[in-house]
Amino acid sequence: MFIISSLTGCGGSTAAPDDYVTNDGYELSSDDTGKTESDTSNSIGKENIKVGVLYISDPAEGSGYSYTHDLGILGMQSNLGLSDDQIERKIVDDADAEATKAAMEECITDGCSVIFTTSWGYMEATAEMAEKYPDVYFSHGTGYMSNGTNFNNYFGRIYQPRYLSGIVAGMNTQSNKIGYVAAMDTSSSEVTGGIDAFAIGVASVNPEAKIYVAVTNSWYDPEKEEEAARKLLDMGCDVMAQHCDTPYPMTLAQEYGVYGIGYNSDMSKEVPQACLCSVIWNWSAYYTAAVDAIIKGTWSCENYYGGMSEGLVEMTDLASFCAEGTQEKVAEATAAILNGSSNVFDGEMTTNTGEVIGSAGATLDDATITGGIDWYYENVVVVE
16 A cells, blocks of 8 residues: 655556556545645646656566556556547657657647656756746656756655665675676766665674675666676676566576566566565655646755655565575565665665774765765676
8 A cells, every 4th residue: 555644746547557556545635537625726637637658668578667667557557547549658868858758749739738858867947848838847866956836856765775775685695795786876966875785784784794786787688688687697696686677687697596676666576586676656655646746736846855754755565485584584674674674775884995984873865875886895896
């Protein structure tokens, strides 16, 4: 169940995939027309809303990033009772600014009143289009740009379940070599922060283990992701993790007879013999609240940054073949995150170059976590 307990962002049905979960924790007060007594003059009405979504890859291709965002869109569509023709999907390379703007232009021409752009590379084009079309709502996934009127950004505390999955990896490695396929280097705080949270989790249960990171320098490149995964596996890594779009690190882990930790969606369906757990997004929690707010005219255009307590991110149940004691360690760490006694990036942290980050009794703030992590934790080794 997805529960929206503190949304700070802007806020017939299709059949859903097998791993779709209804956002039944979100209470809708509108009637069949989408109108309520609290509607403002800016309300659109459910019958008139049309949603455009930009993806960097075809969601039908598998279990990766775009697939998971599309699960969230399907969840929103089901929760709000929107028809298929009220959703318009575009697949466009986020490195091509002109193609990105053209895709948004097409959505607007087709009547879209809200556009979600799901990848980092869409950010500047989205900002430009928001200025050009002040009456259209633009919401960009990841990134940092917004304008306070019709353009916000949304992301989540994915580092929380990343940390938990690091505990799983540390408890289940035999070689003490853990592989991690990363889309970007330390220039991306999103990727690097995830690696560091994972590494901190590993170190908390297994100080002897190392995390070997192979960077593809692309948000979506199947060939490079496969190459990076094979390199790490050939080095002897016996647990694989990832921040990349394809499931290659997982499928190859099963091929090599070792373990993997999935990302974006539950990857146990592809690799049941290898998947220890998956770090997943429940994007429906955000998309439902955002579109519902636009329908009602209550969209505030604040940026959204949800976590485990909001139901936006989580770690799946552990595989039955996880090492003894893993569940207990994960349960303890989960409770600490949820009760606020742990923020993952707490106290003094030593980087892999010997620098000390943070201070005793303190924790990194959100701005640093989202935009200022350009260092690797002490147990991280970069593979060239």
